[in-house]
Amino acid sequence: MTFAGSAAGPAQFPRDGLPEVAFLGRSNVGKSSLLNALSGQKDLARVSAQPGRTRLVNFFRVDDELYFVDLPGYGYARAPAAEREGWERLVTSYLLGRDPLALCLFLVDPRHEAQGSDEMLRDFLDRHGLPRVVAATKADKLGRGEVSRRRQEIRRGVGSSALDVIPVSARTGDGIDELWRAIRAALKP
Numbered sequence: 337m338t339f340a341g342s343a344a345g346p347a348q349f350p351r352d353g354l355p356e357v358a359f360l361g362r363s364n365v366g367k368s369s370l371l372n373a374l375s376g377q378k379d380l381a382r383v384s385a386q387p388g389r390t391r392l393v394n395f396f397r398v399d400d401e402l403y404f405v406d407l408p409g410y411g412y413a414r415a416p417a418a419e420r421e422g423w424e425r426l427v428t429s430y431l432l433g434r435d436p437l438a439l440c441l442f443l444v445d446p447r448h449e450a451q452g453s454d455e456m457l458r459d460f461l462d463r464h465g466l467p468r469v470v471a472a473t474k475a476d477k478l479g480r481g482e483v484s485r486r487r488q489e490i491r492r493g494v495g496s497s498a499l500d501v502i503p504v505s506a507r508t509g510d511g512i513d514e515l516w517r518a519i520r521a522a523l524k525p
């Protein structure tokens with residue numbers, strides 16, 4: 337996986353037509369760590385946390401197979417309205433009408449209840465018919481029983497009956513292969 341560039345708007349999105357998997361979740365959910373874990377590299381996604389890049393759409397190319405698209409995190413309780421609108425404009429400009437977009441990877445932290453902003457994202461994806469896989473991050477912080485209990489709650493909250501919630505840990509690597517399988521299954525024509 338290689339960093340393929342940042343975009344402030346549609347004019348800068350890639351044009352080679354490879355399928356894209358968009359990463360969405362609240363700030364601090366573990367998005368950069370998960371990108372690194374999926375790529376098997378340690379520091380790659382750190383570029384997206386560099387000052388100035390957190391408000392951009394960052395593209396990571398996985399060989400000739402696909403792009404991982406790192407969308408800015410949402411849900412800072414204290415973010416000013418103008419900033420939230422900026423987030424919406426950028427993310428909407430990506431999510432709507434983006435032909436190569438094959439799958440949204442919706443990340444939730446299973447230690448917290450679904451927040452209003454998660455439910456808004458769920459409704460947005462539903463309304464626009466955007467397919468999603470839900471991953472519960474930082475699974476190593478919970479015991480097994482707790483993981484499976486939260487899994488059911490998350491499925492009811494932001495998942496869908498047709499989809500499973502995949503617990504993952506960037507720290508231990510648990511669930512990373514399963515998540516890759518779910519991504520590849522979703523990309524099949």
Ligand code: GDP
Nearest residue numbers: 363364365366367368369474475476505506507
């Ligand atoms: P982002 O803001 O969504 O990109 O989140 P980061 O990947 O920067 O992670 C936010 C915090 O959660 C950091 O302190 C990470 O070390 C921690 N974190 C991320 N993934 C895991 C995980 O799988 N297990 C544990 N225990 N901590 C994690």
